[in-house]
Amino acid sequence: MVGSTHAASLQVAPTSLQLTARQNAEALWISNSGTAPVDVQARVFRWTQRDGRDELEPTTDLVISPPMQALAAGQQQLIRVVRAHPQPPTGQQAYRIIVDEVPPLDPNREGMQFVLRYSLPVFVQPDGNASDKPDLQASLLTQPDGTLTLEVRNLGASYAQLADLGMGTPERPQVFKPGLVGYVLSGQTMRWPLEITAARLNGATLSAKINGASQATPLPATPPAR
Numbered sequence: 001m002v003g004s005t006h007a008a009s010l011q012v013a014p015t016s017l018q019l020t021a022r023q024n025a026e027a028l029w030i031s032n033s034g035t036a037p038v039d040v041q042a043r044v045f046r047w048t049q050r051d052g053r054d055e056l057e058p059t060t061d062l063v064i065s066p067p068m069q070a071l072a073a074g075q076q077q078l079i080r081v082v083r084a085h086p087q088p089p090t091g092q093q094a095y096r097i098i099v100d101e102v103p104p105l106d107p108n109r110e111g112m113q114f115v116l117r118y119s120l121p122v123f124v125q126p127d128g129n130a131s132d133k134p135d136l137q138a139s140l141l142t143q144p145d146g147t148l149t150l151e152v153r154n155l156g157a158s159y160a161q162l163a164d165l166g167m168g169t170p171e172r173p174q175v176f177k178p179g180l181v182g183y184v185l186s187g188q189t190m191r192w193p194l195e196i197t198a199a200r201l202n203g204a205t206l207s208a209k210i211n212g213a214s215q216a217t218p219l220p221a222t223p224p225a226r
Contacts, residue, residue, distance in 0.1 A: 009033055009035075009073075009101075010040065010116045013028070013029050016120055017081060018123050019081075019083065021088035021125050021126055021128075022086070024083050024086045025082045026080075027078055027079070027081070028042075028081060029077070029078055030069065030076070031071070031076040031077070032073055033074070035073050036073055037070060037073060038071050039068070039071075041068050041099070041100045041102050042064045042067055042068075042079055042098070043064065043067065043098045043100075044059060044081070044095055044096070045097075046059040046094075047095050047185065049185050049190055052149075052151060052191030056096055056098075060084055061083065061095065063084055064082075065082060066079065081097065083124065088126055090126055091187075092123060092132075092157060092185075093123070093124040094122070095122040095123075096119055096120065096122065097120040098118070099117070099118040099120065100115065101117070133156055134184065134210065135154065135155040135156035136154055136160055136184065136210075136219060138151065138153075138206060138220065138221035139152075139153075139221055140201065140221050147193060147194070147195075148196060148198055148201070149191050150191065150193075150194055150221070151189060152184050152219070154184040154185065154186055155187070160183065160184045160211060161182075161183050161212065162183070164209045165177035165194075165206065165207075166206070167201060167204040168205065168207070169207075170215060170217060171216075181208060206220075207219055
């Protein structure tokens with residue numbers, strides 16, 4: 001979410017969506033808790049990962065209704081997210097819904113104007129995948145400038161959300177990258193720079209909390225390589 005120079009007024013709930021194989025629609029609620037009206041735009045993108053980075057491409061797989069909305073102060077509005085092709089997918093599908101505050105046109109405004117943006121993950125599940133889990137393989141890469149990058153491949157049939165990256169025992173890890181690290185989609189690879197030296201990680205076991213788990217899971221990683 002991108003911050004704003006004024007008091008935040010646009011709110012979105014929930015912050016992620018899960019659609020079952022035969023579920024054709026889901027709901028988002030947007031609300032304006034501020035004292036001034038706000039215009040809102042919602043768009044949907046197909047979410048993939050290439051070369052260790054997130055890629056978003058416009059798609060018609062999901063339809064947002066309504067895509068534009070003017071919210072008065074204190075107003076709440078339901079937005080429907082509808083699947084254009086309701087047949088069950090063969091594998092887990094990933095999307096992102098981008099909800100933007102649209103700034104009013106003001107020709108007299110000087111300087112930069114910051115508005116709110118929410119980026120919400122949406123997953124559509126195939127039939128019979130309730131027990132499917134991510135299968136992660138990690139590697140440490142040394143970049144030309146000497147910094148380390150964590151590369152994680154997901155060989156499983158379900159996405160992995162990584163948080164609280166640490167080292168040491170999973171029971172009591174030393175967290176050096178707190179909070180959300182990011183997602184690795186099914187069959188995809190992601191990379192994240194690490195603000196930690198190779199010497200400090202030498203022989204250490206990496207761990208992360210996967211998909212909101214309360215305890216960390218080991219991420220055995222190959223030694224740093226170029």
